[in-house]
Amino acid sequence: MIRFVLRLAASAATLLICGAAYGQDIDPDIIKVQAGTYLVAPQDGAAGCRITLETDMAIGGHSLSGQDSCAKPMPTLAEAAAWNFDGNGGIILIDATRKVLARFVENEGSPMKTEDGVPLLLIAAPNGIDRLPTFGSLAGTWTMQRPDGEKLCGVTLKGNAEADGNAPLSLSGDCAANVATLKLAVWHVEGFGLTLMGHDGSSLAFDMRADGNFDKSKEEGGKPLSLVRQ
The missing domain is CATH 2.40.128 (Lipocalin)
Incomplete structure (x- = not known):
């Protein structure tokens, strides 16, 4: 079995898939399970950045921090102002106008990743690591x-x-x-x-x-x- 580190518990994933649509109230326990610091990085091994998903409310979802570290490797994500669940078991990062900057799709047995262009992964990473191994x-x-x-x-x-x-x-x-x-x-x-x-x-x-x-x-x-x- 291919292993990876991701904080989304199976029970939380089931609840999300079964009806936690974008914009609806989410059980605080599910938010706490997902909260934490993640590396967002291209699958091709290029440099990424670390973003912390927080539990406080923000426009369009929940607060986050660390997005300034994305300014050089992935400038678009430096504009992220909040994160939320997308209603299908995935995670979205949005800007202050609620525009979706990145949508990370749940893949059974694999880390969450985007589906457009070179995939970006949202994954817990060892300290000091800024890119994915290839x-x-x-x-x-x-x-x-x-x-x-x-x-x-x-x-x-x-x-x-x-x-x-x-x-x-x-x-x-x-x-x-x-x-x-x-x-x-x-x-x-x-x-x-x-x-x-x-x-x-x-x-x-x-x-x-x-x-x-x-x-x-x-x-x-x-x-x-x-x-x-x-």
Whole structure:
């Protein structure tokens, strides 16, 4: 499963889809669940900016802050004055005249993103990260290792995604048995999540950390494991 970090709980999403139309009163608990600081960034890896969705009322929705940081990377979003739900499980950013500047659509199993032009993602991000990782930016040699530095396997990620949305990878010949048996062959990046997969359904999911390396997703269970760039 491709993992990503997003604060919209499943129960909140259901309530939104079932009738919280744009302009209607929204349960304060749903607003609190969605509130927080997010990175808004192009899917192609270009620089983005951080915006904080707040719970106070504002013209056309709820207040936000941090939009000034968008002035250089995405000037249009620097005009954002409020945010709101769109009635279909998505989020909109609007200016002082209630013009919609960006509409982030809910995608099951993926971060919210816009549908026009180069998609923009609305996603929680590690501190200090201002852009999304891409196949190209992650391509190269990595080491799979334990927190104490014990090396389990060398992993080379290829940078070109194929038609199925995955890119090939290769493992070093000295991998630990518990890694070698997974027969990992391809990888995928979605938001700040990276997944290594085998053709038989085996997989290992990792979440990006602030230094650009990855730790095994907590949902995986088992011993801690990291991917560290060489």
